[in-house]
Amino acid sequence: MNPSPSRLLKTSQRIQLLICLTASISVSSCYAQQNSEIPSGIAWHGVLTDGLADAKATNRPIMLLSAAPQCAGVPGMW
Amino acid sequence: MDRSFLSNDQVIEASRNFVCIRLATYEDEAEAEFLRTVYVGRTGDLENTVFVLMTPDTKQNLCRPGRSPNFAFRSPSSLAIEMNKIAKKYKASNAEVDPILPQLKDVRLGLNVSSCDGLPSVVCVADGNNPAEFMQNLLAPLAYSEDLAGKFVYSTTTDPSMLKTVQGYSGKPGILLIEPGDYGLDGKLVKLFSPTTESSVIEKALSEYANGVSKVSKNHSTHVRTGMREGKVWKTEIPIEDRNTLQAMQRTNRPSGRSGPGGRRPGGN
Numbered sequence: 001m002n003p004s005p006s007r008l009l010k011t012s013q014r015i016q017l018l019i020c021l022t023a024s025i026s027v028s029s030c031y032a033q034q035n036s037e038i039p040s041g042i043a044w045h046g047v048l049t050d051g052l053a054d055a056k057a058t059n060r061p062i063m064l065l066s067a068a069p070q071c072a073g074v075p076g077m078w
Numbered sequence: 079m080d081r082s083f084l085s086n087d088q089v090i091e092a093s094r095n096f097v098c099i100r101l102a103t104y105e106d107e108a109e110a111e112f113l114r115t116v117y118v119g120r121t122g123d124l125e126n127t128v129f130v131l132m133t134p135d136t137k138q139n140l141c142r143p144g145r146s147p148n149f150a151f152r153s154p155s156s157l158a159i160e161m162n163k164i165a166k167k168y169k170a171s172n173a174e175v176d177p178i179l180p181q182l183k184d185v186r187l188g189l190n191v192s193s194c195d196g197l198p199s200v201v202c203v204a205d206g207n208n209p210a211e212f213m214q215n216l217l218a219p220l221a222y223s224e225d226l227a228g229k230f231v232y233s234t235t236t237d238p239s240m241l242k243t244v245q246g247y248s249g250k251p252g253i254l255l256i257e258p259g260d261y262g263l264d265g266k267l268v269k270l271f272s273p274t275t276e277s278s279v280i281e282k283a284l285s286e287y288a289n290g291v292s293k294v295s296k297n298h299s300t301h302v303r304t305g306m307r308e309g310k311v312w313k314t315e316i317p318i319e320d321r322n323t324l325q326a327m328q329r330t331n332r333p334s335g336r337s338g339p340g341g342r343r344p345g346g347n
Contacts, residue, residue, distance in 0.1 A: 037288060037291070037292070038289075038293050039293065040227055040229065041085065041090060041197075041227065041228025041229060042089075042100075043180045043221055044098050044099065044180055045178070045180045046099075046101070046187070047181065047182070048101055048106075048109045048112055050180070051099030052136065053178060054177075055097040056135070058097065058134075058175055059170060060134060060168060061096050061133060061140060061165065061168055062097050062131065062133070062136065063096045063097070063098045063099070063161070064100075064116065064129070064130050064132055065099070065101070065127070066100070066109075066113050066128040067101075067102070067126065068102065068104055068127070068318070069102050069105070069190045069191050069312070070312040070314070071298070071302050072302055072306070072326045073327050074261070074306060075305070075310060075312035076190065076193040076296070076305070077194055077302060078194045
């Protein structure tokens with residue numbers, strides 16, 4: 001039995017939807033790969049005497065921060 | 079620590095005209111003494127976090143000191159604007175100055191901070207034939223370069239046994255690229271550069287690595303809960319003073335410093 005024209009149309013629409021979804025997933029994965037890099041950040045001196053010597057030598061103002069590299073005694077988290 | 083301020087692009091850009099110092103609270107008595115002169119809480123104790131902008135000689139604060147940038151600034155952009163304004167007042171020295179490698183005071187702290195930041199670690203392992211200064215001078219210009227600034231956490235040791243928890247490392251001197259473990263107590267060796275490797279080779283390798291991995295982000299409460307369950311303990315060099323932290327630790331019966339439980343410095347207020 002031959003499929004009716006309306007059934008053929010629906011099948012064709014489903015295939016188009018599938019192609020669009022596949023294309024969309026491919027674009028998303030490419031985007032994720034492009035984002036897979038470490039962003040620029042602040043270059044922190046971690047030793048006070050080094051930082052103060054740098055400020056004295058270069059006459060640049062200081063941004064000073066202190067934070068505990070543990071949370072409730074658990075390391076790996078500020 | 080307020081990441082919304084310190085990871086802001088405008089603040090990062092403005093930071094290039096500042097000397098940026100981030101100390102590890104409760105990890106050095108002399109640094110703690112200095113921090114107490116900058117800011118203490120109402121109880122007189124050194125709190126977990128401190129933030130301030132200062133003159134190069136540290137004699138004058140250039141903003142209201144507090145626990146974080148939002149004590150003095152309502153938004154990251156207002157901090158960046160103020161930093162740019164301040165920087166214009168300071169004429170940079172014309173003298174040729176060798177850059178100082180921005181590093182942590184030891185590898186124990188270096189690996190932990192690296193894990194806290196979610197960034198890879200670069201460690202100089204020096205010995206009698208390969209002085210630390212040589213490797214640090216090699217890395218310092220790279221650490222401030224446009225391509226690599228703020229992407230790695232640096233430290234130095236002359237004792238390879240300090241890195242015995244780093245998988246794949248055999249104890250040779252050189253410059254190590256390490257992926258820190260979740261808790262900064264261990265790690266995995268990614269690459270070992272011999273101490274005499276040319277700067278351009280290291281720069282290319284670090285750049286390629288930074289462009290191929292993501293900054294690791296963690297869920298705060300999940301990390302702490304899992305760490306407690308798995309017995310991941312960090313002993314601070316000096317006792318913790320921050321009362322909120324102490325209360326949280328007492329609730330979980332965790333030690334608060336290398337001086338033992340209790341958390342108050344001997345003779346402290």
